[in-house]
Amino acid sequence: MSDSSHIHRNERDIDSPYNGSGDDADGLADVRSRIRAAAEAVRSTTPMAQSFTNFVTINLVANAQLAAGGTAAMSFLPDDVIDTAAIAGADYVNVGTLLPFYKDALPRIARAFHKSGHKWVLDPVAAGIGSTRTEILRSFRAAPPTVVRGNASEIIALATMWGLIAPDDATRPAGVESVDEVDAAVDAARRLARFLAASAPNGGAAVAVSGAVDLVTDGDVVYRLPGGSAMMTKITGAGCSLGGVTAVYLAVADPLTAALAATALYNRAGEIAETRSHGPGSFQVAFLDALWNVTADEVASSPIQVS
């Protein structure tokens, strides 16, 4: 049984109005206590999240899920995915690399999750590119995920293809990297979160947009989480693995709390890894170490701004 709660990183100044004394300086005491409870629950229960994810970053996704305190299982066969979902706390689906059979497999898997009320995180990698990817992402509108996590360009493209925002001639589909700033995706993220919440079995949903300052919303309140490291864009899969870790958190928490907690953990771990590495290779190793060592308190006291 993994227990890293005793492992503490060196004392660091944390730029947060929250001082752990129980006062509610920034009005986020409830949110922070749910984030702390989620971080503690992940460490104490080692939840399993299953992933149907791309071939480029699959190993980093699994390692990050383990380092964050969960366990991983990767699968691509619909029968196997649907059966394994019964013992997984949540699933993660990433459409970064596609094979012909995905066109049938992924809509079928999404329908099964929808029918059983199984929670899942969608990472709409490269949304807007290619007719097969668009067909798959469009199909999820009728059987939506619980959380969507992507970069700004992907969130805008998904909200556009689901008819939730008007197409913007100025925005073009990006590759796997974002060409849009997080702030350009606020409206798309809110509308997407409201749409997800309307079809979620228990009414809870969230959208997380990653970037220099991350944005998380339940469709109502918009939270901004600064921090992280620009080095996270110099390794492949920081975003993919954040989606996988969000699924680990979703196994033990409501969607908004899961998205906030995983995002805050990533920001803290990215900052620590930057100080302990000297290029992308050592950054990835230091980042996994940091995911393991960041404490529930540090996740819960991470900077969060509400607008």
Ligand SMILES: Nc1ncnc2c1ncn2[C@@H]1O[C@H](COP(=O)(O)OP(=O)(O)OP(=O)(O)O)[C@@H](O)[C@H]1O
């Ligand atoms: N400029 C930046 N400064 C600090 N942190 C960043 C920056 N850009 C991204 N991040 C962090 O990197 C992580 C991944 O976000 P990013 O937007 O790069 O995902 P992505 O484009 O989906 O990545 P990938 O598809 O390669 O997995 C997030 O935790 C985010 O906070």
Ligand SMILES: Cc1ncsc1CCO
């Ligand atoms: C590089 C790359 N290509 C398809 S998926 C992926 C990982 C980043 O999303």
Ligand SMILES: [Mg+2]
């Ligand atoms: Mg991505």
